[in-house]
Amino acid sequence: MVLLRFAPSPTGALHLGGLKTALFNHLYARKLGGKWILRIEDTDTTRYVPGSVESIREALAWAGLDYDHGPVKGGPHQPYFQSERLDLYRTYAKKLTDASHAYRCFCSPDKLATTREKLARTGSNATYDKSCLNLTDEEVARRVKAGEKHVIRMNDGAAPARKTPDDIVFGPLKDAHASLPTDPVLLKSDLFPTYHLASVVDDHEMGITHVVRGEEWLPSLPLHLDLYASLGITPPRFAHLPLLLNPDGSKMSKRNGDVDVMEFMRRGWEPVAVLNWLALAGWGVKHDHSDGSSSSAKTAPNSTTVMTMQEMIQEFDLSALTHRRTILDPLKLEYLNKNHLMETWSQPRGLNALANRVIGSVEEAFPNSEYTTVDHIKRVILALQSRITNILDIAKLAPYFFVEPDYGSQEAESMIKSIPQVDIGMYFWLIWGNILVKILTNVVPRLELVESWTEDELATVLHDAAHDLGVGQKIFMTVLRHALSGMKTGPGVAEIMDALGKERSVVRLRGREIVS
Numbered sequence: 366m367v368l369l370r371f372a373p374s375p376t377g378a379l380h381l382g383g384l385k386t387a388l389f390n391h392l393y394a395r396k397l398g399g400k401w402i403l404r405i406e407d408t409d410t411t412r413y414v415p416g417s418v419e420s421i422r423e424a425l426a427w428a429g430l431d432y433d434h435g436p437v438k439g440g441p442h443q444p445y446f447q448s449e450r451l452d453l454y455r456t457y458a459k460k461l462t463d464a465s466h467a468y469r470c471f472c473s474p475d476k477l478a479t480t481r482e483k484l485a486r487t488g489s490n491a492t493y494d495k496s497c498l499n500l501t502d503e504e505v506a507r508r509v510k511a512g513e514k515h516v517i518r519m520n521d522g523a524a525p526a527r528k529t530p531d532d533i534v535f536g537p538l539k540d541a542h543a544s545l546p547t548d549p550v551l552l553k554s555d556l557f558p559t560y561h562l563a564s565v566v567d568d569h570e571m572g573i574t575h576v577v578r579g580e581e582w583l584p585s586l587p588l589h590l591d592l593y594a595s596l597g598i599t600p601p602r603f604a605h606l607p608l609l610l611n612p613d614g615s616k617m618s619k620r621n622g623d624v625d626v627m628e629f630m631r632r633g634w635e636p637v638a639v640l641n642w643l644a645l646a647g648w649g650v651k652h653d654h655s656d657g658s659s660s661s662a663k664t665a666p667n668s669t670t671v672m673t674m675q676e677m678i679q680e681f682d683l684s685a686l687t688h689r690r691t692i693l694d695p696l697k698l699e700y701l702n703k704n705h706l707m708e709t710w711s712q713p714r715g716l717n718a719l720a721n722r723v724i725g726s727v728e729e730a731f732p733n734s735e736y737t738t739v740d741h742i743k744r745v746i747l748a749l750q751s752r753i754t755n756i757l758d759i760a761k762l763a764p765y766f767f768v769e770p771d772y773g774s775q776e777a778e779s780m781i782k783s784i785p786q787v788d789i790g791m792y793f794w795l796i797w798g799n800i801l802v803k804i805l806t807n808v809v810p811r812l813e814l815v816e817s818w819t820e821d822e823l824a825t826v827l828h829d830a831a832h833d834l835g836v837g838q839k840i841f842m843t844v845l846r847h848a849l850s851g852m853k854t855g856p857g858v859a860e861i862m863d864a865l866g867k868e869r870s871v872v873r874l875r876g877r878e879i880v881s
Contacts, residue, residue, distance in 0.1 A: 367399025369575050371432065372406045372564065375417035379424040380624040381693065382579065382609050382617050385643040389606060390577050391430045392644065392681040402571060403435030406564070407448045408557045424626040428636045429674065442571040447563050454558040457566045457596065458517050458551055466523050466595035467551055469505050470497040471515045493518075493547040517552035519561075521545070524591040533575075533604035533683045535583070544584045551592075561585060565592045568601055577604045577683070580690075604683050607647055608690045617693075633726070633757035635709070637674060638702035644677050645670060645697075647687035669697055671704040699754045706753060716743050723756050730760040731767040741766075741864075748856045748864040763855055766864060770851030770873070777851035780843055800836065801877070804844045807834055809874050818867045823859040848877035 371387040373379065379387075394401040403425070405418055418436060425432065434440025444450060461467035470493075472480070477493065484491050498520060500508075508515070521542070529538050551562040558566075568576060583605050593600040609617050617624045629639055645668045666672065666680060709715040720742040728737045745759050745766045752762055760767070771777060784801055808830050815826055831841040845858045849870065855861065862870040 366572070367394060367397040367574050368572050369394045369399065369401040369577055370404050370568070370571065370573050371401060372404040372567075372578075373421055374406045374409065374412065375414060375421070376409075376412045377414050377417055377420075378625045378627055379421045380617060380626065381629075381643065382624070383421075384424065384428060384430075384626050384639070385609060385646070386577065386579055386606060387425060387430050388428070388640055388643055389604075389681075389683070391432075392678050393575065393577055393604075393683060395678045396681050397575075399574070400433035402440065402442065402573075403432040403445065404567060404571070405436060405446045406560065407446055408560070408563055410448075410555075410557065420627065424630070427630045428626070428640060430640075447558075447567065450563075450567065451556065451558075453570065454552065454563055454566055455556065458558070458562065461519070461551070461592075461595060462517060464595065465520060467517050467519055468498050468548075469500075469509065469515045470518045470548075470550075471500075471508055471513050472497060490543065491547045495522075495548060498548070514554045516550045516554050518548040519551055519588065519591065519595075521548050521588075521591065523595075525594040527590060527594040529587070529590065530600070530602070532583075532586075533577075533602060534607070534686050535605060535688055538583075538586070540587060541584055542587045545588055549588055561588050561592065565589050565596075569593075569596070569598050573601050575602045575604065577606065580605045580607050607687060609643075609646065610690050610692045612692055612695065614692065616690075633723070633755045634698065635702050635705045635756070638698065638705040640674065641672050641677070641701045641705070642693070642698045644672070644681070646693055647689070647691035648682075649685055668694075669700055671701060671708070703754045706756060707750065710746060710750065716746060719743075719746060719756055723759065726757055727760050727767065731764070734767045736767050744864040748860045752856070763850070763852070765850040765852065765861075770849070772847075772851050772877075774851060776853060777847060780847040780851075780853060784840060784844060784847075800840060801844050801847075804830075804834065804836060804841055805848060805874050805877060808845065809871060812862075812867070812871055812874070815867070818863065820857075820859045820863040823862050824857075827859060845874070848874050 369390045371390045373383050373387075390401045403422075405421075407413060422436065432438070434442065435445045447454075458467065462469065472493075480494050480496075481492055484494065497518070529540055531537050549561060550559055552558050567573075586603065586605075590600055611617055611624075626639075630636070645666060649666055649668075672680070706719070710719055717739065720739045724737065724739060724742060727742060728734075731737055742759070745763065746753065746756075748766070749759055749762055753759065781801070784799075808827070811826050811830055812823075815822060827841075827845070831838055834841070842858050846853070846855070846861070849858065849861050849865065856864075865873075
């Protein structure tokens with residue numbers, strides 16, 4: 366059974382980089398017919414943020430990334446919190462010390478700092494002098510019995526010879542032992558493991574076959590492979606994902622609220638659009654290998670291909686990801702979101718689902734409006750569909766659908782100023798006063814006679830009225846748009862009237878006629 370895992374630390378809200386890692390675990394597992402686990406790596410108690418686990422689960426649920434085993438769900442490898450698996454890590458640490466692949470170190474923090482300074486002054490790349498490696502068994506036993514604080518370190522000089530397997534994304538990797546600290550700590554003095562020991566033990570114990578994680582863990586891969594070799598167990602296959610960057614090229618950080626997944630939910634983005642955006646970032650490139658051969662994704666999508674989750678699963682190819690860090694372009698999210706919205710409201714129940722989802726935001730924006738029902742919101746969505754990038758746009762783009770237009774706004778007044786105030790010919794000036802009144806006085810009676818209040822029927826009535834009056838379309842529509850919305854841009858006049866309904870449309874037109 367192919368089994369992957371997404372293993373975040375509960376140090377804050379899930380961010381876009383974490384969501385991308387979860388997504389790629391989901392896509393790869395489903396592509397290979399396997400499953401994936403949510404595992405909480407909470408062994409660093411100093412960085413734990415209360416509520417993080419619930420926030421991570423909520424973000425995954427919003428995105429539709431349904432893990433197979435993990436917190437709340439349970440599964441055959443529980444518990445799924447590392448803080449509840451401490452005895453297991455201590456057992457493996459003992460295996461390593463018994464085999465001389467690890468040893469106890471009693472050096473104090475002050476001594477370690479002094480040692481690092483001395484080594485640095487000599488030009489050494491080492492970070493520890495291995496002094497505790499030479500302690501006799503009797504000395505170690507005595508100090509442990511005396512209750513001296515200590516850690517367990519990897520004995521990097523005793524690691525068995527091994528090969529470095531190819532990374533699924535990066536291909537052949539160079540040996541990077543030189544970047545590791547000397548004899549890295551595996552078990553801390555508080556008896557909690559470091560990430561290195563815990564992740565290796567859990568991946569083995571849980572039967573993980575593929576580890577898909579961020580590029581930041583590439584420098585630690587040699588240590589993890591040494592641990593697998595020292596324990597005599599087979600490592601999983603590794604795939605390291607290039608990091609995501611902000612539009613300015615800076616590294617994404619949890620400290621930046623803009624990358625918080627829940628913020629994307631609050632801002633009304635479609636979850637499938639966010640996933641589509643993340644999936645396509647750096648996907649679909651060709652790699653040249655050292656043997657002269659090359660690989661590429663078959664029918665690789667470009668960075669704005671609109672894809673459903675099922676299409677992402679079918680087309681996904683880890684070996685066709687860029688090796689470079691990828692900038693997330695917000696404009697591409699807008700494009701993808703708009704297209705996913707259009708697909709949603711074209712489905713039988715999609716429009717109703719969108720209206721129900723946004724009703725709370727509309728009610729909050731217009732608390733005194735009686736036009737915040739699901740049925741009315743559906744009509745507004747259809748009227749604005751070519752202009753909506755985000756479903757929350759409906760409250761910003763066209764407030765006049767929910768409340769009366771603000772005719773005193775600068776925009777509404779500028780529309781009036783653009784309309785000629787005196788008609789050609791004294792006869793019309795005496796009878797009509799100005800073009801605005803002339804148009805409204807002529808159109809309102811026609812609209813009152815309309816029985817089939819549909820966009821097509823209204824368009825016909827308006828066209829005939831403009832023709833009969835001999836008024837140019839630009840002036841004619843500006844007058845009606847001013848009366849109906851008080852805004853220069855928006856849906857066509859017939860679309861606005863169709864969404865407003867007959868009564869509200871006629872009342873607004875007649876009201877401006879009287880005021881004028």
